[in-house]
Amino acid sequence: MNTFTPVIIIGCGPAGAGASLFLSRAGIPHIILEKDAFPRDKVCGDGCSGKTAFVLRKADPALLDEIFSDESRFLPSFGVTFAAPNGKSIDVPFSAKHKQDRPPGFTSRRLDFDHFLFSKIQGPHARIIQNATVTGLSRTEQGYAVSYRNGATEEVLHCSLLIGADGDKGISRRQLLDGNAPSKTSxxxxxxxxxxxxxxxxxxxxxxxxxxxxxxxxxxxxxxxxxxxxxxxxxxxxxxxxxxxxxxxxxxxxxxxxxxxxxxxxxxxxxxxxxxxxxPMGVEPTKVSGDHFMITGDAASLIDPFTGEGIGNALYSGMLAAEAAEKALQAQRFDEGFLREQYGDVLFRRIGDELKLSYTMQKLVRYPWLFNLVVNKAHKSPALRNTLSSMFADLDVRALLRQPSFYWKVLTNK
Ligand SMILES: Cc1cc2nc3c(=O)[nH]c(=O)nc-3n(C[C@H](O)[C@H](O)[C@H](O)COP(=O)(O)OP(=O)(O)OC[C@H]3O[C@@H](n4cnc5c(N)ncnc54)[C@H](O)[C@@H]3O)c2cc1C
Structure with a gap:
């Protein structure tokens, strides 16, 4: 067997599957090593936001057609109910600001959703090896040698570029990010x-x-x-x-x-x-790449610290890693500087503000009286409900939460 492939992806959750979908679109041969066999479960809330829908639509609009035509596996969702510590709740529809003919989000058991993604990534450019637990990563002149256990056998594959998509407890976070993986925010x-x-x-x-x-x-x-x-x-x-x-x-x-x-x-x-x-929550830009590797999804700590959503950012980072891989292969540049510029910098330019604002919201939620106050007022004020609704889609609106004047307006709103 030829043991060299340009790109190896470790893990076939949303981050790995996302990277694979976009590598295939670019015609880049790659191998995915996954320790489990599909269908497999993953502990999760099973909520998929608009970002998940966005990446899937970008990969192939037919994927969303399939999702929204099968309510036995995918349940469309139109909003979120917040219940404050005092028990009062408000319904906040996902903003209709960005007009679309589809529900903004959906829920799906990860057993079904991940299996769905897995079924879409097979093709002429992608080879997936299941029951393949990556056990060792070592640098070679060419890139990386990746050792994995497949049943009773130990195998080694080589690549120019490694995409770590093996989640919170995976090997890439531990070994490649070394002391750089943030854990205190988890x-x-x-x-x-x-x-x-x-x-x-x-x-x-x-x-x-x-x-x-x-x-x-x-x-x-x-x-x-x-x-x-x-x-x-x-x-x-x-x-x-x-x-x-x-x-x-x-x-x-x-x-x-x-x-x-x-x-x-x-x-x-x-x-x-x-x-x-x-x-593993994302709070601020951290190291997510190095010579010959990029890290995506939970392995890179990209979960939204306020909502706990990580599927959307996992798919999104997988997509960006695939786009960076295409550029790296074209330029034959796999060094840390090039990959940081093409992947890490782009990633945090796009989602860095969002993570920071969510972290601000997470900190505010520590004060029950403040939360109770906002929900009580939102009950009576359609304008405030609208503002909260827009916060899901609009970062400028979410940024209001950082301004003391926002709370003054809430306090004085009758
Ligand atoms: C309790 C809970 C509730 C959550 N609720 C939500 C929610 O409602 N909505 C939301 O968007 N997010 C939610 N999240 C977060 C979400 O589950 C993750 O952000 C998402 O699964 C990250 O995807 P990933 O592909 O990075 O990692 P994973 O989904 O963890 O996938 C990693 C893959 O790598 C494989 N792997 C691991 N190690 C190896 C190895 N050594 N060799 C080969 N393969 C390996 C694993 O088998 C797995 O298939 C929740 C998380 C938790 C824990």
Missing amino acids: SVGLRAYYEGVTGMHPQHFIELHFLNGILPGYFWIFPLPGGAANVGIGMDTALVRKKKINLREVMLEAISSNPNIRDRFTHARLSDKIYGWGL
Whole structure:
């Protein structure tokens, strides 16, 4: 077997699949090494935002046609419900500012969504090897030698360019980013699948419940196809440790006793075990590339620190890494400077402000009184509800949150 390929991708979650879709479009041969076999599960809230739809549309509009014509796997979603610590909630439709003929987002079990992506990346330029756990990365004159275990055998492949897309606990984050991978901003989340939760929004809004005691984390209920629900809780890992919080107990307590939540679970049934996983949050630009490599998705800590969304940024960073790979192969430049310019700089120019603003929002959510105030006022003020709605799509509107005058207006708004 020829053991050289221009590009190797480690991991076939949204980041790896995103990179593969765009490499194939550019006609670049590549190999994807994935430790599991599809269909496989991934602990997640299963909520896909407009950014996910944007990247998929860019890769191939037919992908979205398929998604929005199959409600047995993909449930369209039109907004988000925020419940403040005092229990009051507001419905915020995803902004209709950018006119489109499609719902802005959808939910899909990762078992289905990732399998869908996997089924779309096979083609003449992409070769995927499943059950292939990457165990070692070593620099060669040409680029990288990638060792992996495939069943009982150990194999080695060579490439000019490596794309790390192996998530929070993968090898590329550990080995290639070395001490540069930020961890102090990480959160931890639990996911449970339920059947029979009642009181869902008719337009399948996802729900974020900001509960006292876990701020700036939240409890969520996301409607899923087939009447099921993804229910979970997420919180800053350092706070969990510091306050010695048992997240599982807090989640089950909210379900059984919180006056705004418990009635909806009266006839609900847990349909799977409760699983936990880390959320490496993106806060500021960090190192995401080096000689002969680029890191994407969770491996590069790109999760939105306010909403906990990482699928969109994983796909987006995969797309940018593929575009940078095309330029690197054309120029035959794989050095750190070139890849930083073509990938890391572009990535943080596009999503850096968004991450920073989300971090600001995350910090504000630590103050329950402020949150209660904004939600109370938004209840009475359509204008404020509109502003909040626009914040999802419009960074200029989101930037208002940094200005004290925004809160003054909220306070004085009757
Ligand atoms: C509890 C929880 C709730 C969340 N809710 C949401 C949500 O509702 N919406 C949202 O947008 N995001 C959510 N996220 C974040 C989202 O799950 C991640 O951001 C997203 O999965 C990142 O995609 P990725 O491709 O970078 O990594 P992953 O999805 O983790 O994929 C990495 C892939 O690499 C493979 N791999 C790992 N190591 C190796 C190896 N050594 N060799 C070969 N392959 C390897 C893995 O098997 C996996 O297939 C949530 C996360 C958690 C934990």
